[in-house]
Ligand SMILES: NC(=O)c1ccc[n+]([C@@H]2O[C@H](COP(=O)([O-])OP(=O)(O)OC[C@H]3O[C@@H](n4cnc5c(N)ncnc54)[C@H](O)[C@@H]3O)[C@@H](O)[C@H]2O)c1
Ligand SMILES: [Zn+2]
């Protein structure tokens with residue numbers, strides 16, 4: 171089959187690889203119909219996630235048709251149309267039973283490596299390095315889906331791939347970002363990053379009762395989408411000082427909740443940015459927490475900072491003093507996607523939201539390399555690339 | 560060991576050294592505060608700390624070199640510099656610096672020396688990988704060098720470890736020297752189920768990666784066969800020395816075993832209805848002693864890690880019915896995560 175392979179930093183190739191097969195009793199094989207490139211894939215693309223090897227298949231946002239099931243998968247059969255959540259979860263461990271699917275204790279076969287880095291291992295993730303299991307990703311013609319009796323969501327009706335594909339990751343992720351922000355009626359919420367994840371965080375913040383959402387980015391087309399499609403007020407951090415603007419827009423209180431939808435490749439200006447880039451280049455720091463620092467500094471005292479942008483290792487100049495002295499709550503996590511798939515599918519069915527609004531590019535799987543480049547460079551006003559396999 | 564007792568009633572496991580007893584099952588808080596007697600401190604300074612200090616500076620020096628000149632070092636070990644080796648070298652370098660500082664700054668360097676050992680294991684496996692495409696001779700040379708450092712590390716860790724546990728190791732009732740491993744895992748199944756599965760020793764090779772077979776000879780005796788490095792296998796007879804249903808199983812190897820070993824496995828209900836805690840304590844003396852364990856490092860089989868991995872696989876057996884794999888963890892050659900052009904498949 172054809173698959174999107176990581177061949178080195180900013181080097182993607184479509185290669186012919188062996189078809190996946192059933193390895194565990196609860197596996198399914200899915201013929202991928204649609205798959206997307208995620209901001210998290212860009213961290214891999216740019217070489218910031220350790221534990222990737224040449225030839226690894228990328229992709230964790232995918233859906234398709236079940237073509238084979240293992241002997242223990244009772245809920246799916248050949249021909250079913252499914253959306254696959256990006257974390258792999260067993261459904262049986264303590265974490266899974268408590269809804270913390272992205273922290274599943276049984277789904278990372280390389281847990282020992284993750285333990286060396288992070289103390290304990292989270293769940294395995296499709297196409298996201300050997301530290302998270304060495305699972306082949308879904309930007310391919312076929313994918314093996316472990317614990318297929320737990321994760322995949324069956325789509326029976328005539329909703330299109332574009333409408334439901336993002337249940338695999340970014341819609342639930344944005345929603346969880348807003349949910350973790352503990353939004354109360356009347357709250358002002360600030361969202362850093364107007365990538366797809368940020369867009370869904372904005373939309374979800376309104377669903378959860380925010381009075382006003384302020385979105386921050388530097389690309390005018392992304393800010394426009396945040397304003398016109400998701401309903402946010404916007405700040406372009408290249409034109410305005412973010413902390414001043416937020417101060418002004420909230421009458422000096424600061425946003426009640428701040429959501430970081432940027433992650434480890436934060437961009438900025440001036441000395442701090444140069445410093446972070448330099449340290450990251452020699453791996454003395456693994457993330458550039460530019461948005462996160464701002465989120466913490468601007469948040470209302472006693473407010474919540476919700477982190478859904480991905481960080482992989484260690485951060486510098488983390489303003490812990492602000493967190494402690496002003497009593498902030500920080501919440502973070504890879505999204506426990508399983509928990510949100512059904513309720514959010516309901517929202518799509520009801521017409522509360524049509525997630526396809528973020529899609530700017532449809533491409534063939536064959537053209538994945540170009541897709542990565544365009545999305546990474548924010549060329550052609552790219553917001554989200556969907557690949558058709 | 561003649562008769563094992565649960566940790567809270569047996570001196571040997573719990574009270575001889577503070578560090579040792581801290582994670583003992585049934586540990587009562589307060590009882591395990593490290594007793595800092597002069598002898599012990601003296602021992603430590605004498606035996607391990609000088610060496611640890613050398614390692615500390617070695618780490619920092621190596622780390623700085625790896626961070627600043629990653630390509631040179633990559634070439635030095637016989638591999639071809641690429642973006643990945645550059646990143647890896649820098650990551651490894653950062654780790655070296657951190658452990659180096661840790662060794663020099665920490666009042667108990669044994670933990671940091673262990674970090675160095677883990678680091679060495681990592682370096683060895685990286686070198687192992689570069690063997691595939693690099694220049695064999697130089698890589699082999701580098702392996703020997705890292706192996707030397709690993710042996711040095713292991714040595715320092717053991718000295719530090721044994722001096723802080725000196726009395727325990729020398730307890731005449733516990734004659735097995737060599738490697739001791741303590742690991743635990745919580746399994747989300749009731750104690751009786753977990754115990755029953757484990758007590759049926761013939762189940763163990765289903766999840767213990769290195770075990771080939773276990774043959775139960777009678778109520779107390781069983782014959783174990785395990786894979787050893789370099790394609791060899793070892794076998795020995797084990798005798799149950801104590802058994803309390805749903806509580807513990809203790810064993811030791813029968814006389815004349817090539818790998819003398821003894822151990823206890825405790826089972827206890829985990830608090831808050833979280834299932835069963837299983838605690839394994841294992842002592843063994845590999846043939847060839849330190850040499851073998853250094854070789855074992857070469858194969859990334861640091862003993863504690865192996866036991867932990869086996870316990871994790873056991874947890875998967877109990878919670879999800881089988882050991883979970885990914886393409887990359889079962890295949891060496893071409894698989895969906897790796898384009899064609901490699902070796903044969905492994906399993
Ligand atoms: N937690 C999860 O489960 C989860 C799931 C999916 C994605 N993510 C993460 O969410 C993040 C965003 O993903 P995406 O797909 O939207 O990526 P993206 O790259 O399209 O979006 C990131 C946006 O952040 C903006 N940005 C950069 N620096 C900024 C700054 N200092 N202030 C404000 N905005 C800034 C960029 O201009 C860009 O528009 C990534 O880190 C990704 O890994 C997390
Ligand atoms: Zn994603």
Ligand SMILES: [Zn+2]
Nearest residue numbers: 260263266274
């Ligand atoms: Zn689980």
